Amino acid sequence: MKNDFHDQMIALLPKLRVQALALTRNRAAAEDLVQDAVANALAAQNSFTPGTNFAAWMHRILRNRFISTLRKQRETTDIEDLPMSAFAVSGAHEDRMVLKELGAAVNRLPSDQREALFMVVLQGLSYEEVAAATGCAVGTAKSRVFRARRQLQAWLMGEDAPERVATTEHATRRLPLGERHAEF
Secondary structure: OHHHHHHHHHHHHHHHHHHHHHHHOOHHHHHHHHHHHHHHHHHOHHHOOOOOOHHHHHHHHHHHHHHHHHHHHOOOOOHHHOOHHHHOOOOOOHHHHHHHHHHHHHHHOOHHHHHHHHHHHHOOOOHHHHHHHHOOOHHHHHHHHHHHHHHHHHHHOOOOOOOOHHHHHHHHOOOOHHHOOOOO
16 A cells, blocks of 8 residues: 555656646746655655545645745745846747747736646646646636636737637626626
């Protein structure tokens, strides 16, 4: 049983690294986050119920560790403190420019949408696994990925915001005042 736990942990490390990089946007911080999450999981391995979703359990630990670290830091960086290289655009290759533009667009996404998108697209997790790992409903996980994809498409096509099809549909329905809600 203990061996099985460690085997699952080792097999999951690449996906944890991807999720950590999506959350931190910094390779060194991502490695630290994975290391902390693995240490937490090893310390709490007796609380894991065999036969349940190990990947979702680990992704949840990693995400909670990230949130805890953010709460502790609460630091901001003044733009004047950043090196000029942070603003430099490298190379003339069109592919590099497209990737740079995509990376910038992904970084503009709200963190919950970015995280869900990375988990589904890069890690190949199901919406159910994303929901379990992030503590939301399956429909919310699907919505986050859909909105992230739609927003990225709009930004990469030069639009400021995606078209609001849902708003148009919502506006045509007549709901009693107490049942109306925001589309966000």
